[in-house]
Amino acid sequence: MTSAGPDESIWHFDGHSATRHHPRLDWHADGFTLDWGTGGSGPHPWSALVPLGGTAGRSVYGLRGTSGWRLGFTGAPPEGFAIHLPLPARYGRWIDRLGLWRAIGLFTVAAAAILFLVVSAPRWIAPHIPQSWEDRLGDAMAGDFGGRLCETPGSRAALEKLRRALGPDVPIRQIAVANVPMVNAITLPGGRILIFEDLISEAKSPDELAGVLAHEMGHVRHRDTMTALVRQLGLSVVLGGLNGQVGGAINGLLAMSYSRDAERAADDFSIHALRRANISPLPTAAFFDRLSGMAGGDKVERATGWMASHPVSSERKAAFERSAVKDHRYAPALTPAEWKALVDACTDDPDVKKGGGFFF
Amino acid sequence: MDDDGARAFRFHGNWRDYAPIAFTNLLLTIVTLGFYRFWATTRTRRYLWSQTQFIDDRLEWTGTGMELFIGFLLVLLLLGIPILFLQFGLQAMVFQGYAGAAFLLGFLAFAFIFYLGGVARFRMLRYRLSRTWWHGIRGGADDLGWGYGVSYMWRYVVSVIALYLPVPWAMIALWNERWAKMSFGPFAFEANATTRGLYGRFLLFYLLPIVLLVALFAVGAAIGVAGYLPTDHPAEPASPVFVLFGVLTVLGLYGGLGIVALAYYAKFFRVAIDGLSLSTLDFHFNARTKDWFRLVLGDIALVVLTLGVGVIFLSYRHWKFFVTNLDASGEIRLSELTQSTTRAPGQGEGLAAAFDIGAI
Numbered sequence: 001m002t003s004a005g006p007d008e009s010i011w012h013f014d015g016h017s018a019t020r021h022h023p024r025l026d027w028h029a030d031g032f033t034l035d036w037g038t039g040g041s042g043p044h045p046w047s048a049l050v051p052l053g054g055t056a057g058r059s060v061y062g063l064r065g066t067s068g069w070r071l072g073f074t075g076a077p078p079e080g081f082a083i084h085l086p087l088p089a090r091y092g093r094w095i096d097r098l099g100l101w102r103a104i105g106l107f108t109v110a111a112a113a114i115l116f117l118v119v120s121a122p123r124w125i126a127p128h129i130p131q132s133w134e135d136r137l138g139d140a141m142a143g144d145f146g147g148r149l150c151e152t153p154g155s156r157a158a159l160e161k162l163r164r165a166l167g168p169d170v171p172i173r174q175i176a177v178a179n180v181p182m183v184n185a186i187t188l189p190g191g192r193i194l195i196f197e198d199l200i201s202e203a204k205s206p207d208e209l210a211g212v213l214a215h216e217m218g219h220v221r222h223r224d225t226m227t228a229l230v231r232q233l234g235l236s237v238v239l240g241g242l243n244g245q246v247g248g249a250i251n252g253l254l255a256m257s258y259s260r261d262a263e264r265a266a267d268d269f270s271i272h273a274l275r276r277a278n279i280s281p282l283p284t285a286a287f288f289d290r291l292s293g294m295a296g297g298d299k300v301e302r303a304t305g306w307m308a309s310h311p312v313s314s315e316r317k318a319a320f321e322r323s324a325v326k327d328h329r330y331a332p333a334l335t336p337a338e339w340k341a342l343v344d345a346c347t348d349d350p351d352v353k354k355g356g357g358f359f360f
Numbered sequence: 361m362d363d364d365g366a367r368a369f370r371f372h373g374n375w376r377d378y379a380p381i382a383f384t385n386l387l388l389t390i391v392t393l394g395f396y397r398f399w400a401t402t403r404t405r406r407y408l409w410s411q412t413q414f415i416d417d418r419l420e421w422t423g424t425g426m427e428l429f430i431g432f433l434l435v436l437l438l439l440g441i442p443i444l445f446l447q448f449g450l451q452a453m454v455f456q457g458y459a460g461a462a463f464l465l466g467f468l469a470f471a472f473i474f475y476l477g478g479v480a481r482f483r484m485l486r487y488r489l490s491r492t493w494w495h496g497i498r499g500g501a502d503d504l505g506w507g508y509g510v511s512y513m514w515r516y517v518v519s520v521i522a523l524y525l526p527v528p529w530a531m532i533a534l535w536n537e538r539w540a541k542m543s544f545g546p547f548a549f550e551a552n553a554t555t556r557g558l559y560g561r562f563l564l565f566y567l568l569p570i571v572l573l574v575a576l577f578a579v580g581a582a583i584g585v586a587g588y589l590p591t592d593h594p595a596e597p598a599s600p601v602f603v604l605f606g607v608l609t610v611l612g613l614y615g616g617l618g619i620v621a622l623a624y625y626a627k628f629f630r631v632a633i634d635g636l637s638l639s640t641l642d643f644h645f646n647a648r649t650k651d652w653f654r655l656v657l658g659d660i661a662l663v664v665l666t667l668g669v670g671v672i673f674l675s676y677r678h679w680k681f682f683v684t685n686l687d688a689s690g691e692i693r694l695s696e697l698t699q700s701t702t703r704a705p706g707q708g709e710g711l712a713a714a715f716d717i718g719a720i
Contacts, residue, residue, distance in 0.1 A: 013495050013496025013497075014496065015496050015699060016698060016699050017497075017694070017695055017697065017698045017699070018494070018495035018496065018497045018545065018694040018695075018697035018698070019495075019694050019695050020417075020495065020694070052420065052422070053406055053410065058410075058418075060420065067498075067699075068493065068496040068497060068498065068699055069496065070496045091384065091388065091399070091403070092396075092399045092425060095388070100384065103388075104387060104388065104391050107388070107391035107392050108391045111391055111392065111393050114393070115393075140452050140456075141448070141451070141452050141455070142452070142455045142456075143452065143455040143456030143457060144455070144456065144457065145455050147457060238393060239393060239394065
């Protein structure tokens with residue numbers, strides 16, 4: 001049995017009252033006892049001590065099972081007693097066991113592997129998701145687009161003609177014009193393509209529209225929307241640990257790097273579809289030229305290109321231009337009457353909902 | 361113990377001692393894709409608490425990273441469902457033509473999230489007190505904060521309906537309500553803050569935008585009359601006077617509003633903490649507007665000059681600011697300060713973290 005204290009550098013709280021004691025420590029190989037004259041604590045086995053840390057030459061220990069019980073030392077604990085004391089945790093139990101730098105190395109490798117998996121796995125997973133699930137998901141997400149789809153018998157026939165010419169074997173369930181004032185077209189899950197009205201009114205010819213529509217059909221063919229959805233889901237789970245802003249930024253960047261590959265593949269699909277349908281790719285090229293003008297010109301776009309989801313317009317334009325066969329006689333995608341029916345679809349459809357607000 | 365001129369609260373920390381904690385925290389948080397941040401928070405608090413002296417002994421933080429992580433997971437479940445609905449379900453319902461039902465459900469989801477925001481504030485305080493020890497005694501609360509959430513909701517709804525004028529009343533009432541449910545050891549906190557002296561500063565903040573707008577129109581009109589308005593000669597570049605006027609306006613709006621908001625906040629904090637007492641102890645907070653102003657300017661300089669890395673020192677700066685400005689007077693009889701009988705919460709403040717409140 002060895003003893004130390006009582007002295008000012010050894011202090012104790014019993015966990016019941018805030019009164020401070022300066023006990024005498026008695027210890028042997030199996031455990032220790034505290035004694036401060038008017039009271040005491042123990043004997044306790046060494047294994048009951050819990051390190052609570054402490055800085056600046058202080059160390060504090062708790063007792064398993066008695067909350068608030070504290071044994072503290074100002075300066076070094078008495079020799080002989082100290083060798084029985086457990087080490088306080090520093091970075092966390094796992095990391096302390098591994099060592100900081102080895103833990104950091106291990107975490108880095110694991111994080112890289114997880115991110116790689118989450119970014120690339122959806123490409124392999126998406127094709128195995130049953131088409132019927134995707135169809136139902138797409139219907140649930142968009143319904144009838146709040147009654148905003150423009151349709152006349154003429155426009156329906158024109159879109160059906162384009163579908164048959166460009167992608168007769170693509171599982172398209174719907175192509176529709178939506179009364180939304182944007183120059184854009186989107187592909188929804190379940191083989192549904194929505195063309196926003198301004199894309200048609202801004203188009204100089206049906207051939208331009210055919211190029212864009214074939215691009216969207218490429219997305220349907222490659223199941224890109226499903227891939228994007230699965231990836232988005234995975235990323236939001238994995239990056240959920242980061243705070244909103246950081247996670248959101250990384251999420252956006254990773255999701256986009258997918259997009260550019262997928263967009264290029266959709267462009268390739270479009271070029272092939274136009275060739276097969278004998279529609280000139282040049283109007284589509286001209287359309288990208290105009291888009292590039294809107295985006296601030298080639299230089300601006302190239303500078304910001306790494307964060308944009310579409311390939312730079314000038315590259316896309318060049319790809320479409322290259323595919324044109326010189327002196328070949330192309331047929332127009334639609335007759336003037338069919339094109340007019342499409343352009344007027346939203347003005348002629350009597351039951352379409354008008355206006356920008358979706359709510360009332 | 362008497363308050364004999366020495367401050368009741370003192371901070372012994374040093375940013376050079378904290379730096380190794382901050383940098384390893386940052387590194388580990390990055391390589392774990394953010395998941396280390398719960399353990400990082402715990403390490404930071406353990407350091408900050410252990411460097412904070414109240415009268416004759418230091419505080420102790422006994423929270424763990426694991427309980428913060430569990431809190432985070434619980435909140436993911438609790439908030440995940442309404443947020444997912446607001447993000448995806450709502451749009452789908454509108455597209456399918458159920459705008460009315462979507463509006464109602466959206467409103468309910470929003471109200472639920474708002475209610476949880478109030479509960480989160482309560483639980484954050486309860487968790488922090490229950491993990492804060494001094495002389496082997498801890499704080500806590502028996503109440504779980506569900507009622508506080510209701511109070512939080514109706515007071516802020518009333519405030520919004522009355523054009524935000526009752527905001528100081530709501531803030532003080534909620535502060536009092538929250539603290540009156542808290543305790544340390546056997547003693548309940550008493551919170552008797554009033555809005556006296558608070559409304560002047562609030563009205564300053566409330567009316568400043570209106571005053572600035574009126575001034576803007578007056579000066580703008582004067583410049584216009586003097587013939588400086590660029591619209592008179594559209595081809596000419598804007599005159600220097602006009603540019604200067606614009607810059608001053610923006611600076612006045614942001615800087616002026618920021619300072620007035622700080623002035624209100626400084627007063628609120630003083631009033632709120634001055635109304636707080638525990639048994640025979642009365643608390644005070646000394647920071648005036650200029651101190652807060654210096655804190656905020658320092659924060660901005662630190663973050664900007666270090667290109668953002670300085671963010672990791674903000675919690676250190678804020679805690680130091682809080683402790684060095686906090687004071688207490690009165691006597692505390694240690695023998696009467698016995699152990700808290702409140703039930704300690706099992707998990708951390710995930711809810712508060714989800715709402716991004718009280719980031720220490």
